[in-house]
Amino acid sequence: MRIVVIGSVAAGTSAAAKARRNDESAEIVIYEKDRDISYSGCGLPYYIGGVVKERAKLTPRDEAFFKQRYNIDVFTGHSVADIDTASKTLSIVNMATGEQFEDRYDKLLIATGAHPIMPPIPGIDKPNVFPLRNVAHADAINEFIQQKQPRHAVIIGGGFIGLEMAENLVHRGIAVDLADMAPQVMTPLDPDMAIYVQQYLERNGVKLYLGHAVEELLGDEEVDTVRLAGGIEIETDMVIMAIGIRPEVELAKRAGIALGPTGAIAVDTRMQTNVPDIYAAGDCAEAFSVINGKPLYRPLGSTANKMGRIAGDQMTGGDLEFRGILGTGIFKTFDMAVAQTGLSEKEAKAQGYDVVVCHNIKYDHADYYPDSAEMVIKAVADKTTHKILGAQIVGPRGVDKRIDVFVTAITFGAKAEDLFHLDLAYAPPFSTAKDPVMYTGMILEGILKRQRPLMTPDQLIQRQMAGEPVTIIDTREPEMYEKGHIEGAVNIPLEDLRSEAGKLDKNIPVVTYCNRGVTGNAAQNLLLQMGFKEVYNLSGGYNNYKVQRKRC
Amino acid sequence: MRIVVIGSVAAGTSAAAKARRNDESAEIVIYEKDRDISYSGCGLPYYIGGVVKERAKLTPRDEAFFKQRYNIDVFTGHSVADIDTASKTLSIVNMATGEQFEDRYDKLLIATGAHPIMPPIPGIDKPNVFPLRNVAHADAINEFIQQKQPRHAVIIGGGFIGLEMAENLVHRGIAVDLADMAPQVMTPLDPDMAIYVQQYLERNGVKLYLGHAVEELLGDEEVDTVRLAGGIEIETDMVIMAIGIRPEVELAKRAGIALGPTGAIAVDTRMQTNVPDIYAAGDCAEAFSVINGKPLYRPLGSTANKMGRIAGDQMTGGDLEFRGILGTGIFKTFDMAVAQTGLSEKEAKAQGYDVVVCHNIKYDHADYYPDSAEMVIKAVADKTTHKILGAQIVGPRGVDKRIDVFVTAITFGAKAEDLFHLDLAYAPPFSTAKDPVMYTGMILEGILKRQRPLMTPDQLIQRQMAGEPVTIIDTREPEMYEKGHIEGAVNIPLEDLRSEAGKLDKNIPVVTYCNRGVTGNAAQNLLLQMGFKEVYNLSGGYNNYKVQRKRC
Known part of the structure; x- marks a missing residue:
């Protein structure tokens, strides 16, 4: 049996290695149009930042490695021009010599990955405009930085690569402005979580231009000014294009292989395409949601590895099947970790779920043990089934x-x-006696089962703006109240609430709050038991409200 | 309704607070024989080590707090002498005044905790022998260290407290010897995982005397020598008794409340004892295993909190039920984290499970990103159901x-x-493209479903000692082999195995190995496909074998 793999980064090499582990006798060949194989694309920003010192660490494996260890033939610099699915043949170009030749396959894996989106903006082809997708891109950025010593960069796009690059360029001493046409960074996050990231970036000196599309990259030889929608012009020395990536599907399309609704190659749980004996895996292939089976395109190295292994198993008679993804993502920007999994509130609502949400602000480990820090967890649950649909977390520690x-x-x-x-592991250096995840469950359970509803800051601000009646009770000590409080809130510290609450109108909706939500919840319990009809605790308390108010 | 709680650390205060949240009108009273309430027992070693500077941080709440916030009356220095379950009354002693009085309850919670085991060893009552269970104990140890400036301590007992104290006394500049009558530290761990902890303690200067019971504490006024079984005498300036704790059940027993097989108070899932309207929670109460429902006594703050909350809910008409524990534990000793959950190999076997185990040595995050470090994961699965029964992990990072x-x-x-x-979160600072947990599953799946058995170092050593035939193949490069290898192993690097394997006897069992197991697995695959009858990969590779050989 002859197995041919097109592409040699995460999915392709995982598939080939798995195929060999299963089948010592198969012929296994990989064609790769680039020079570098099996590299860690996720490490590239850190190589540019100087955090990863050696290029070789990101490309630890070469053709010889695959030959020696797995008896796999890897041909780099070879582009597969066409697939003839009827005759099961490939036409291949040796890009160094221009030589064309044919090969045949019994099983074919398309692992062509994805390419960075480079929209037709005037000036985008200038030499100081860089995508970052592969090792060659990183080399180009590094060379430019070394030669030109840029002092300023504009990053276009606030996704993983954009935000990781922000940190790493700042590490290299380069001032960074970041623009995104979306009104927030990291669109998999809800806006009320993205705001925490945005605040943090700004505190680290990254200037943000959100809701501003790029209109033109101005300059003679090189870009010296980025013009954004709204007439904003930013002088700069270099531009990083990090808008996103698109699956590399041209070869597949030409061969009659079907794409899915996301534009990536449609595969079944065995990674098979619609064409017999042709599989697809990695960033060119479409995944689906563990939660509801809907098609999902969230290209990441972890998923590519997984899909590749499954494809390799299936091509050699195995029974491993893909079970989908949650679209989990994590990244670090400066000292902040940002992670999300499953559905955000906006995604869940768009998909028709009736949801409850909470914001839970907690220390990552015992507050008396050094270096504890607060994280913000936003969780989304299904009101009908009570199932957790997704979580988003921002904080310096314990987020992963x-x-x-x-x-x-x-x-x-x-x-x-x-x-x-959950019997999660507790000791003071690692967690709190009740872990933040457990508290999140308790808060959601309070909403779902115990009539302890939350009101999000967004909902409160909307209600205030609409002029709807609401009694807002700040349950903190007067000193805290004086330092800052929600407009219109009355200050009744919790210890006075038992005696003071009688003076309030029990038929007007009440919102209670403290700094993070715990005392607010105690006040909510008390008022509900005293006969107040409609009492909400403010989700994430004043600490969350303060942040959201700037956004709304 | 009058709710009385006996005990005010984790379970008692959690229960009282939860009861108040549910029921604003109940009378809630707590009796506590000590002075400190609601303190973090788990933080005590770190207070002694000076990592936690302020005593107040460990005891953030006092009687006034509970009165103000929850309208709960806490009486410290009050001992409950007896419970009359027929009349639902308590006889109480004010320990400061000696005054005796009665109280009544509608619902009673026993949360009397546990006390340190102080066996009747001659000399144990000398003033420089310290248990560590509560804040008063920590104060006594601190005072002694400050006044006497001890230079050496013997810790008796290698459990959580013993090992956390080892680190913290060393931080205070005190040399530590640690003795345990068990042949290993941390008995919830299997010996082949405890050995990693023991090695690490020794590297940090802690001298271990394992398998040595304490026979006598010698000295005039104070202990100056600890005598262990086997005639070992250790000169010292102080002794920490950390053998373990026993549930405080005397009051309950006197009242006719039934104990479970572990000696702790038997409770149902609603934390109810056998006596109507009497509940028990925390370190005095018996838990059960999530895995198989068997009684389990693993007293920890996290469980006490959980049980307390459930008891508080049940006493006020709630429906929260205890679902058991996994016996999860974690601790830090120096820079090493050690954690376990579920059943160890020895526990699982003792309970009649037919198990498979693996040792998986992996980096906590991408090896090219700074500060990555290896962890050792041992996992235990049920051969019949494939269910994961337990895991044990040792390493400096990412263990929690x-x-x-x-x-x-x-x-x-x-x-x-x-x-x-699992779609676990991957980015280079946090994990590897396939997380160590995923690899663990893959290895176990290989054993269970793909005929890729492992042999543990213990099994190999036993086989060698029994003189049973086995071909051991070291698949590493010759330089590695020369530096150290398993006795009797032949060196056939993986790349030569395809050509060299033909010379070996296919009917003799083969064990393959590399450093950590990945290349060994590749060799195993190859040999099995070449027709070798019985091929094992060495669990955890040579790195694990090296460690285990010292033990076996």
């Missing part, structure tokens, strides 16, 4: 742990009320 | 995250083959 607990819980269909019962 | 993913997976009944499919 909590998102992975959510990932695991959601994968197994956890309901809000299940989270409290 | 992986154990919590295992906790969540095991709670939801995850099978070995489920772990690979």
Whole structure:
């Protein structure tokens, strides 16, 4: 059996290695149009930032490695021009010599990856405008920085690459402005979580231009000015294009292979395309949601690895099947970790879910143990089934742990009320006696099962703007209230509430709040038991409100 | 309704607060025989080590706090002498005045906690022998250190408290010897995982005397020498008794409340004892295993909190029920984190499970990103159901995250083959493209479903000692082999194995190995496909074998 793989980054090499592990006798060949193989695309920003010192660390494997270890033939600098699915042949171009030749396959894997989106903006072809997708791109950026010593960069796009590059360019001593046509960074996040990232970027000196499309890259030889919609002009020395990536599907389309609704190659759970014996995996292939089976395109190295392994298993008679993804993502920008999994509030609503949400601000570990820090968790649950649909977390520490607990819980269909019962590991350096994930479950359970509704800052601000009646009670001590409070709030510290609440109108909706929500919840409990009809605790408390008010 | 709670640390205060949240009108009273309430017992070692500077941080709440916030009356220095379950009355002693009085309850919660085991060793009552269970104990240790400036301590007991104290006393400049009558530290760990902790303690200057019971504490006024079984005498300036704790059940027993097989108070899932309207929670109460429902006594703050909350809910008409624990534990000793959840190999076997195990050595995050470090994961799965039964992890970073993913997976009944499919969060600072948890699942799946058995170092050593035939193949490069290898192993680097394997006897069992197991697995695949009958990959590779050989 002859297995041919097109593409040699995460999915292609995973597939080939798995195929070999399963089948010692198969012929396995990989064609790769670039020079570098099996590299870590996710490490590129850190190579540019100087955090990863050696280029070789990102490209630890070469053709010889695959030959020696796996008896796999890798041909770099070879482009597959066409697939003849009827005769199961490929026409291939040796890009160095121009030589064309044919090869045949019994099983073919398309792992052609994705390419950075480079929209037809005037000036985008100038030499100081860089995408960042592969090692050659990183080399080009590094060379430019070394030769030209730029002092300023504009990053176009506030996704993973854009935000990781912001940190890494600042590390190299380059001032960064970041523009995105979206009104927020990181569109997988809800706006009320993205705002935390935006605030943090600004505190680290990154100037943001959100809701501003790029109109033109001005300059003679090189770009010296970026013009954004709204007439904003930014002088700069270099531009990083990080708008996003598109699946590389041209070869597949020409061969009659069907694409899915996301524009990536449609595959079944065995990674098979609509054409017999042709598989697709990695950033060129479409995934689906673990939660509801809907098509999902969230190209990431972790998913590419997974799909590749499954394809390699299937091509050699295995039974491994793809179970979908949650669209989990994480990144670090400066010292802040930002992670999300499953559905955001906006995604869940767009897909027709009736949702409840909460913002939970908690320390990552015991507050008396050094270096504890607050994280903000936003969780979304389904009002009907109580299932957790998604979580978003921002904070300097312990974010990766909590998102992975959510990932695991959601994968197994956890309901809000299940989270409290998890026997998570507690010791002061690692967590709190009740972990932030457990608290999140408790808050959601309060909404779903115990008539303890939350009001989000967005909802409160809307209500205020609409002039709807609401009694807002600041339950903190007077000193805190004096330092800053919600407009129109009355200050009744919790310890006075038992005696003072009688003076309030029980038929007007009440919103209680403290700094983060715990005392607000105690006040809510008290008022509901005293006969108040409609009492909300403010989601995430005043600390969250302060942040959201700037946005709304 | 009058709710009385006996005990005010984790479970008692959680219960009282939850009861108040549910029921504004109940009378809620707590009796506590000590002075400190609602303190973090888990933080005490760090207070002694000076990591936590302020005592007040460990005891953030006092009687006034509970009165103001929750309208709960806390009486410290009050001991409950007896419970009359027929008349629902308590006889109480004010320990300061000696005054005795009665109280009555509608619902009673026993949250009396546990006390340190102080065996009747001669000399144990000397003033420089310290348990560490509560704030008063910590004060006594601190005072002694400040006044006497001890230069050496013996810690008796290698559990959580013993190992956390080892680190913290060393931080205070005190040399530490640690003795345990068990042949290993941390008995919830298997010996082949405890050895990693032991090695690490020794590297940090802690001298271990394992398998040595304490026979006598010698000295005039104070202990100056600890005598262990086997005639070992250790000169010292102070002794920490950290053998373990026992549930405080005397009051309950006297009142006719039934104990469970572990000796702690038996409760149902609503935390009810056998006596109507009497509940128990926290370190005095018995838990059960999430995995198989068997009684389990693993007293920890996290569980006490959980049980307390459930009891508080139930006493006020709620429906929260206890779902059991996995016996999850984590601790830090120096810079090493050690965690375990579910069943160890020895526990699982003792309970009749037919198990498979693996040792998985992996980096916590991308090896090219700074500060990555190896962790060792041992996982245990049920051969029949494929369910993960337990995991043990040792390493300097990312251990808490992986154990919590295992906790969540095991709670939801995850099978070995489920772990690979988790869409865990990947970016170079946080993980590897396939997370160590996923790799663990892949290895176990290989054993369970793909005929890729492992042999543990223990099994190999036993086989060698028994003189049973086995071909051991070191698949590493000759330079590595020369530096150290398993006795009797032949060196056939993987790249030569395809050509060299023909010379070996296919009917003799083969064990392949590399440093950590990945190349060993590739060799195993190859040999099995070449017709070798019985091929094992060495679990955890040579790196694990090296460590285990010292033990076996």
